Amino acid sequence: AQKVTQAQTEISVVEKEDVTLDCVYETRDTTYYLFWYKQPPSGELVFLIRRNSFDEQNEISGRYSWNFQKSTSSFNFTITASQVVDSAVYFCALSEIKNTGGFKTIFGAGTRLFVKA
């Protein structure tokens, strides 16, 4: 069965520190998509990145970077030089493609990041 594990429940860092959020997934599908979402204290879910199973290129977007490794079924997220505004819950998610033409998204339990000034 598909599963997403975010082993870190909470992480606390001081501003300007780098922090890596871990995500390990399980799937039998050869085609799948991985996502990261941010949920700030205001509660909305904000899309950060999507990666398909055939694209193992790492990606950098400003202070954010993602490391996708199929060999270890991991899709880790690093924030460089963290800021207080990065404080949020971060979710890793996996899309499982259904034969009905739709898909089901499975979320990890989330990692709560506290960035202290």
Next chain:
Amino acid sequence: DSGVTQTPKHLITATGQRVTLRCSPRSGDLSVYWYQQSLDQGLQFLIQYYNGEERAKGNILERFSAQQFPDLHSELNLSSLELGDSALYFCASSVGASGRDTQYFGPGTRLTVL
């Protein structure tokens, strides 16, 4: 602002009651998804509709039902409510039905069952 709207923002009701949550997708999006976020279960996928048709089903209880109307808005109906149904219910939308499409989430409806 994601462009996805959900009403109401908050809903307080009693056990045994029935409620309807409403979602309007972003302009141009044909897929609508419903999720439940609770402290004990986390974020769970409930159901997906694409252009009026059900496309995928997750851990949706039989007491819950959803539909997507011709104007593409969607409603999630929750009946015979129990205390454990108290949660934040999110709607999301995307252009297509495939897993590669980015889902944009609405602000959520917080349901409290007393």
